[in-house]
Amino acid sequence: QVRLVESGGGSVQAGESLRLSCAASGLILSMNAMTWYRQAPGKSREVVAGISVGGNTNYADSVKGRFTISRDNAKKIVYLQMNSLKTEDTGVYYCREDAWGIWGQGTQVTVSS
Numbered sequence: 001q002v003r004l005v006e007s008g009g010g011s012v013q014a015g016e017s018l019r020l021s022c023a024a025s026g027l028i029l030s031m032n033a034m035t036w037y038r039q040a041p042g043k044s045r046e047v048v049a050g051i052s053v054g055g056n057t058n059y060a061d062s063v064k065g066r067f068t069i070s071r072d073n074a075k076k077i078v079y080l081q082m083n084s085l086k087t088e089d090t091g092v093y094y095c096r097e098d099a100w101g102i103w104g105q106g107t108q109v110t111v112s113s
Contacts, residue, residue, distance in 0.1 A: 002026040002102045004095050009107030014087055016111075020080040022095030022104055030073040033098040036080045038109075040091035048093070049080060062088070085111045 008020040022034065035050040049059045049069040057069050068081040078095055092106040 002097060002100060004097060004102055004104035006093060006095055006104045006107040009093060009109045011110040011112065012085055014085060014111055014113050016085055017081070017083045018085065018109060020082065020093055020107060020109075022078040024076045024078070024097070027097065029071060029076045029078070034071065034078045035096045035098055036069060036078075037094045037096060038089075038091040039094070040088075045094070050098070051078065082109070087111050087113050
């Protein structure tokens with residue numbers, strides 16, 4: 001059974017950093033493309049960053065230059081390093097395994113001014 005568990009969220013001030021983790025079980029992470037999404041209050045879920053099997057990355061325009069997605073295949077963890085956080089980055093962050101559409105439960109990020 002594939003399971004994804006996000007962690008690392010919290011409450012920070014604007015300009016600070018957080019690193020989110022998505023721990024995967026039940027799959028070979030190196031064989032799966034993974035994506036981070038977020039959902040702000042009252043808004044639809046949106047793509048934040050993705051990483052392909054080959055390690056290619058893509059980012060939403062709103063986070064380019066501030067966020068970095070990476071993966072540790074041996075540990076089966078996908079990371080989202082978030083720097084220079086803004087209040088508009090507030091939301092619940094989810095990771096998703098792309099081939100089967102498996103979602104984690106999400107982790108809350110709150111950025112205050």
